[in-house]
Amino acid sequence: MNIVESVVTQIQGLSSSATDIAALHTYLKQADESLHTESARLLPFLDHLDPSIHSLGFSLSVYCRLVVSVCKRFKDQVMLLKAPMQGVAAMLSAVRKLQSSSAHLTTLHPEFLQLCLLSKSYKTGLSVLEDDIFEVDQPRDLFLYCYYGGMMCIGQKRFQKALELLHNVVTAPMSSINAIAVEAYKKYILVSLIHQGQFSTSLPKYASSAAQRNLKNFCQPYIELANSYSTGKIAELETYVQTSREKFESDNNLGLVKQVLSSMYKRNIQRLTQTYLTLSLQDIANTVQLNSPKEAEMHVLQMIQDGEIYATINQKDGMVRFLEDPEQYKTCEMIKHIDSSIQRMMELSKKLTTMDELMSCDPLYLAKAGRERQRFDFDDFDTVPQKFNI
Template identity: 30%
Template sequence: MAPSDPSFDEIISKIQAATDITAVTKTLAPYLNNLNDPVFAAQPNGQVDPLDALDPATHSFAYLYFLVHRCKASHGFDHALLAKVWAFVTTCDGEQVRLASHKAMSFAEALVKVATETQQPIIAIKPLAVFIQRLQASPGQLTMIHPLLAKTCLLAQSVKDILPILDNDISDVKPQQTHINYKDFLLYHYYGGMIYAFLKKFERAVEFFKLAVSAPAEVASAIQIEAHKKYVLTSLLQYGRVLPLPKYIASAVQRTIKVQCVAYADFATAYEKKSNSAIRTELEKAKPIFVRDKNFGLAKQCMEALHRRNIQDLTRTYLTLSIENITSLIGLGSEPDGARRVEGIIVRMIESGVIFATISHEHAGGMVSFLDDPNQHNNTITMDMINAQIQKATAITAKLSAMDQAISSMPAYFNKQGSHGPEHSGYPMDESDYSMHMGYDNYVDEASSSSHKKQRTESDSGKRGRRSR
C-alpha cells in the first residue's frame, strides 16, 4: 500500500458502515473506485485478511473487489481460495454485485484463467454457473459471463452444469444494466448451439444458431457465418431440410452467407433429394471445406440421419421387410457390414420412439414388421399439449420482438470499423474464439464415436416405439 492510501482498518470500517444498497451505491462504490489496485491486491502483514473480515453475503460489493485481485494473483487453486470463491458465489447479494458488473466479469475471467492454466477448466464451471444465477435479475437475463461459461464448458467437455442456464431462453437483454455487448449475445448462442449439438439435442441447437445468425446487423459477423454453417447441418439432422431463416434477417448477413457458405448450400440441396449417391458425391466434394471448418463430424452424422429418414419413409409403404431388403432400399446394400448397421439403426429408432416396429430372427437375416402408432392423439392430454405449445410460441414471439429492439440498442452493434466486405466482417472471432471453433469437430467426433460404441447389435422383438406419420 502507498503511504497515501488509507489503512486496512479504515477501509474495512468504511465497508462495514455501508449497511444498505443505497449506501453501497452512493458512498462505498465511489470510495472503492478511487482506491489504487494495490490496496486490494496486498496481503496485510500481521492483520486480518480482508476476505476473512468481510461477510460475502453482507459485503458482496467490496468482497468482490478483493476476491478479483486474489484470483488474479493466484497461480493455482488452494483449498482456502476455493472455499472463499465458493462462499462468495453461493451467498453474494445479486443486487450489490450487479452494481459492479465489470468486476464480476474480471472475477469470472480470473477464475477461468487460473483453472485453465492448471489444466483443470472444469473447476471453474460450477462456481460460474452458480454465480450467473446469483447475478441475474431474472432467469432469462443474459450476462457477460454467459458466453465465458459456455466456452469453458466446451473446453472442459463438461456441460451438465450449464444446461439449466441454457434451457432458460434469453428474454431479458438490458445492456444498460448488465453491460453486455453484441458479441456476448452472438457468442453465447453460438457456443450454446455447439453444446446442444454435442448432446444431439438438434432442435435446440438449430434455435440457438438461428438466434445468432438472425441478430440485427449492418455488417455480417464472422460468428454469424460460422453459426450459419452449423445451422445448416443441424437443421438437416433434425428436420431433413434447412429451415428457412426469418424474413427479418439482415440483408448484409444474407449476402455474406451466399458468398461464404456455397458448399453448405450445395450439400443441403443434395441432401433434401434423399439420394445416397448424390449426397456422397457432394460430401466428398465439400469434405476439404467441412474439414477446414471443423464441421465434418456433423456432416457425417447427416448420413446416418438420412438412413433413418429413408427407413421412416418405408414404414409408410410396407408392413414387413427383411433387413436385407431395407439395407438395399436405403442404399447400403453394397457395404460389407450394411445389414448390421441397418439393424442397429432400426433398434435405436425403436428404442427412441421414432418408429413402431418389431424385429424377428426366425427368418435368416431378420424380418422387420412395421406397426401402427396406438396413440390416436385425440385425447385431452394431446389438446392440452397443443395449447401449451401455442401459448409458448406466442410468448416467445413477444420476447423475440423485445430482444430484437434491445440488441439493436447495443453500442456499436452496427460498427463498420475495419469492414470492407465479407472477409473483413464486423465482430470477427478473436484467437480464443477461433481455437474453440477449430477444436469442435474432434469433440463431435468423440461424442459420435462414443454413441456408436454403445450401439446394440441384437434387438428385442418386443421392443416398440412410436411410428412417425
C-alpha cells in the same frame, strides 16, 4: 423510469456541490439493496457518467465492471492451466449473482458456456439454457451465448434446442456479417439435415439484410452438401463429403457431417414406411444402400428405440412390419405435457404483450419501425424451429 435510470439521473443531478454530494450519498444508501439487485444493468450506463464529475456514483458502477473483469481473468487462468472444469462452478455462481433475473443475459454467460464446452460439462451448461432470455446488455454476448449453447445441445444430441439457438444467431440484427454468425449458419445447415432431413436456404424476412445477402456466400460447401442430401442418393453424398473433407475438417464440423451421412439412411428408411406395410431386411438394405441385412436391422432397431419409426421385426423370416403411431394423446402423462406447454406459452404471451406495450412508447423504436415497415409484413410466418412440439 426503472431503478437504474433513476440512479443515473440522481448521480448526474446531485454531483455539483457538497450539499448535493451529501444528498446523493443518502440516496445511494437507501437504494443499496435495489442497486445490488440491478448491479449488472449498471454497466451499459457507465458511458453516461464522467468519473471526474460523478466520482461517487461512478465508483458504485465500476465495481460491477471489476467483478466481470476478475471473472474473465479467472477464466483465462483456468484455460491457461488447461483445467476448464475448475472454473465451471465458480463462473456459474458469478453468473447467477450478476443476473437481475433469470431472463437477464449477462456478459459472463458466454464465458461460462465456453468453460462447460471445453470441460464437457454439458448438463451443467444446460441449466442456464433453459432460461427464457428477454434482457441483453451487449449484442456480442447474445451471439456467443446462442452459438456456444447450440454447440452444447449438439453435444447432447438435443438437436431441436440446438436449432432454436443457432437460428437466433443467424437471424439476430447485425449491420455486417460476423464470424460467429457464419460458423453458426454452417452448423445450422448440418443440424437441420440431421434433425429434419431437409434445409431451406431462405431466411425469414426479419433477418438482417447483411445475413440475407452474404451468409450463403461464406458457406457454399455446406449449401452444396444440403443440395446433395436432398437427392436422397447416398453414394453421391458420400462422394461429395470425401471431396470436401478437408474443408469440413478445418471447420471442426467433420463429426457433424458424418452424422448427416448417417441420417440419410434414416430418412430413406422413413420414406419406406410411407409406401410399404412389410418389407424384408434384405430389401431395406438394398433400397437404402446398406451393406447387409444385419446393418439394416441395426438401423431399424435404433430408429424404433429413438421413436423415429414404429415397427416390429420378425427374427425368423427377417421381415419388418411398419406400424402406425400408437400415441392416442389421452394418457395422464400426455395431458400434463400438453398443459405444461400451454401454460408456458401463456406466460410468454404475457411477457411479449408487456414488451410490446413498452416498445410502442419508445420514440427511437417508433422512428426505426416506420423506416423498416416496407421490408416485411406482420403476416410473414416465422421459420424458427418450433419449441412446443407435442
